[in-house]
Amino acid sequence: MIFIGPGSTLLGMKKFLLVPLIAALAFTAVPAHADTVPSLDRDALRTALTSLDHDEVSGALARVSGTAGSWRGSGGVARIGTSQPVDPNGRFRIGSITKLFTSTAALKLAGDGVLDLDQTVQHYLPDLLTPDFKPITVRQLLNHTHGIAGHTLPHKDPAWFLAHRYDTWNPLDLVRSGVAQGPRFDPGTRQEYGNAGYHVAGLVIEKVTGKPYADTIRSHIIRPLALHDTYLPGTDPRIKGPHAHGYEQTASGYVDVSEANPTLQWAAAEMISNAPDLDKFLSALLRGNFLTPTQRTELLTVPSAPNATHALGITRLPLAADLVVWGKSGDRPGYNSGVAGTLNGSRTLVYSVNTLHMGGTQPTTATKIITAAFS
Secondary structure, three states: OEEOOOOOOOOOOOOOOOOOOOOOOOOOOOOOOOEOOOOOOHHHHHHHHHOOOOOOEEEEEEEEEOOOOOEEEEEEEOOOOOOOEOOOOOEEEOHHHHHHHHHHHHHHHHHOOOOOOOOEHHHHOOOOOOOOOOOOEHHHHHOOOOOOOOOOOOOOOHHHHHHHOOOOOOHHHHHHHHHOOOOOOOOOOOOOOOOHHHHHHHHHHHHHHOOOHHHHHHHHHHOOOOOOOOEOOOOOOOOOOOEOOOEEEEOOEEEEOOOOOHHHOHHHHOOEEEHHHHHHHHHHHHOOOOOOHHHHHHHOOOOOOOOOOEOOOOEEEEEEOOEEEEEEEEEEOOEEEEEEEOOOOOOEEEEEEEEOOOOOOOOHHHHHHHHHHHO
């Protein structure tokens, strides 16, 4: 275990081609089986976590595993104003990585014969969509080709967030606010990333099971994989257990934004986890027998919409002519995170960065971590 504190000496860093993996998803297609990773450069990973831009982030952690080498470490501080190091096994808000759990839950329900991914929203929730919507399948909800608009709340604006961080939101109300805007496009003709499809998917899961969507994630994913540090907080604004705090830098100082009621994100981005659990989860999805071969194929199928990159809650990320990884990013105030891995098990990356400015672009620290892990 390597803890890298804020005062550590910077190590020499190789020059890497910075690939904005996960955040910027415009890549040239390469064969899906390509997964040749370079030798693991542990010095580059250490450097990425010691060269933190303290105007951008307060702390970071990373975990690399796989047959081609492993490493874990952290940098910065868990609390501003202290020397407490970031725990590499600490929990963090995973944001939209939640989508990968929701899509997996849907795949599992389909395997149980409870849910049909090619059945329509209109069938499962006949009173939800207005007549101007063409038939939308559950699969299209999960691969972002549905055409349902999202809500327009400015949830990553600092002033709005601080005023509403403890509010409880009804997912049905959020969906209806998007539906009221009318279809954005005909289903299947475009891919447009957002939370709306996953809010509807959560409602569908609840309709077919008769239980909260969170129960399905617990029973079909968390318990079978023994993800002991992964949970769905519901209305609880806290992060339980050891964790690095997230902040918003303001003119009057740092505001701790770690606490927030996550019902606004719900089935799209509410969950809390840690690096070991996410490593185990992604590895189980990409390899092994947690999913059947058919389920894994469905998980990794990118739709034929123009320029599509997202499959079912996961994104295809070609990094080089001989390297394709599959991953997902997440972003909540104070937290930016990501998972990515190769199909052959040679490399899996999990990282979390504690940001100081919500709603911005991919943090430079995150890009450095990703580049160090895969270059």
